Amino acid sequence: MGYSRKAQIGLLVGPVVAILFYFFLPPSLSPSARTLAAILSWVVTYWITEPIPLPVTALLGTSLCVVMGLGSMKAIFSAYAHPIIFLFIGSFFLAEALVVHGLDKRFGLWFLSQKWVGAHPIRVFVVMGITVAILSMWISNTAATALMLPIALGVLTTMHGTEKKPGGYETGFLLFVAYGAGVGGVATIIGTPPNLIGVGLLAEQAHLSISFLTWFAIGLPLAIVMLAVTSVVLLKLHPPPPVLPNFLDSLTVQRASLGRWSIGERHACMAFGIAVCLWIVPGLLSAWLGEEHSIVTWFARHLPKELVPIVVAGLLFFLPINFSQGMFTLSWKQAVNINWGTILLFGGGIAFGHLMVETQLAHVIGEGLVGIFGVQSVWGLTAMSIMTAIVLTELASNTAAASMLVPVVIAIAQAADMSPIPPTLGACMGASLAFVLPVSTPPNAIVYGTGLVPVTSMVRAGLVLDILGGVLIFIMLKVFCPILGLL
DSSP states (O other), X not given: OOOOHHHHHHHHHHHHHHHHHHHHSOTTSOHHHHHHHHHHHHHHHHHHHOSSOHHHHHHHHHHHHHHTTSSOHHHHHGGGGOHHHHHHHHHHHHHHHHHHTTHHHHHHHXXXXXXXXXXXXXXXXXXXXXXHHHHHTTSOHHHHHHHHHHHHHHHHHHHHTTOOOTTSHHHHHHHHHHHHHHHHTTSSTTSSHHHHHHHHHIIIIIOOOOOHHHHHHHHHHHHHHHHHHHHHHHHHHSOOOSOOTTHHHHHHHHHHHXXXXXXXXXXXXXXXXXXXXXXXXXXXXXXXXXXXXXXXXXXXXXXXXXXXXXXXXXXXXXXXEEGGGTEESSOHHHHTTSOHHHXXXXXXXXXXXXXXXXXXHHHHXXXXXXXXXXXXXXXXXXXXXXXXXXXXXXXXXXXXXXXXXXXXXXXXXXXXXXXXXXXXXXXXXXXTOOOSOTTSSHHHHHHHTTTOSOHHHHHHHHXXXXXXXXXXXXXXXXXXXXXXXXX
């Protein structure tokens, strides 16, 4: 693939931008805020242009903060051990177990094989999107797309044999696989890194806690509506054929190849179910018994949402597949395959967010942007954060976009004496709408790599869905935030 022109330019421009920021920012800024702004401008430039890996940029950026005297190493690097980091790690372990034992593929094939789906092209189209979205609620959108792509290509092969032409139903079908993964990630707090970034920074900077159930109450309806809108748009742009020949026979063969449920599948499914229950039950108890009840406070103190996946994932290393041979549901060799880069990137985002508050840089940026955009209400700020997130996530990874935007959004809300929750959730959810370009998100790149998705088709559908998605996020937040007491 080589070193892109964008990366080459970014490598040189980053330090130049930092120097310009340091010397040309208003003199009213404190020395520490000026230094941090210069470092952040360098980091953001590298996050957008990617001349070096994103996690390395985060590590080097936080290291530079220590070198420049913005804090001790212990204070700055403590962000990499934030409780949300362990929510990441444990959730990744659980997702890895599902993938290792093929439970994700079994679920996908089972869903597509239901009698009510049949061989009807529109139903198959819709169910494919629903399946990848449900998978993406619990495993990474990249993994969900990579899993469902062979199945999707198999469907297309049964339709047209080896001759498939880009631009028609095939294009819409594959785009729905990619877009469905992005939409599904919005539904749960662990569905995609921006969600966790928002929750973590709200807790860190605003001392506000968002439970798994609270996020789910907003994210799931949004994902359902967004998935429906996406399917309508793609079917309108890429109409389906009248019938899918041999589709059911192909699925039957694939399901038969899976065989009976293995011990590993049962163990992974059990652990996953326990984790979901422990995430949801405290929220239900709180609604039923009240937040001050002894049972609710016990859960909050002894089994917070960040600890749940660590404890449950630990079971995977105890539950045996073959005890005499020392084979367990998850081995460390398998566990190390999780995305450590995302974890490091997120740690850097928390560190920068904390430093922005500590140096008052976030407050200065917040007041400045309020003045520029004339934001007078929490909903005006929410609309601005959604729009900005959608633009940023087309230029940088959704994780980097959220890491850049969320601390600023929280600072603006606090400077204007507004609730930071709706605009923060808007920024996180908007960061998942990376639909326009192949480089915007890995699922887009994966389906583009098939050769059946022209860039023009992706851009056309993506622009429409970015606009509609932004509007839907705003509407859902405006409806559900007051109901859930998030204002």
